[in-house]
Amino acid sequence: AQSVTQLDSQVPVFEEAPVELRCNYSSSVSVYLFWYVQYPNQGLQLLLKYLSGSTLVKGINGFEAEFNKSQTSFHLRKPSVHISDTAEYFCAVSALRGGADGLTFGKGTHLIIQP
């Protein structure tokens, strides 16, 4: 079984400050990891993904994440946040289920950008 833990339900940050959103995973097989962002009243948008190779993954909107196998973590970072980054962020792990790539999501982290 696979699971994802996002320890922080809410992270307040001042505009232009750096931010890190934490994600830890549990898996007995090879992992594929994702970060999705959800803006109010919208669906989920893929920020970035780790499948294999380089442990530092760059995504859209200036976000990046680092896969750490020994710590079973996949933390999301941005060096300088903007008001428009206010949203819900979900970490997810993929598993082959029923011939498709089913996602299991963490509980989400609400990123609040303060002016």
Place this chain on the structure above:
Amino acid sequence: DTEVTQTPKHLVMGMTNKKSLKCEQHMGHRAMYWYKQKAKKPPELMFVYSYEKLSINESVPSRFSPECPNSSLLNLHLHALQPEDSALYLCASSQGGQGKGSPLHFGNGTRLTVT
């Protein structure tokens, strides 16, 4: 703009009504999904179709009936719903299985209210 289109955006229905949610993608994806998302919660998997066949049903009540008429379309038929079924229903698609970690592409969802 999302490449997965869901209609309608909003739906209000009584407990005795029958309605359908529709989802369409033209990315050539062979796996399609229905997720349910309650407020301030992560999406929860309901159904997975792989190559137009239902491959996963996450013990969803029979008042929800999925249908995949072809590889581009996915429907969710609703009948005799309960108020607690009010939620955001998200459709997603991915390239397919084989456990390659294909990312899911989400629509913007249908906001369902059951009165």
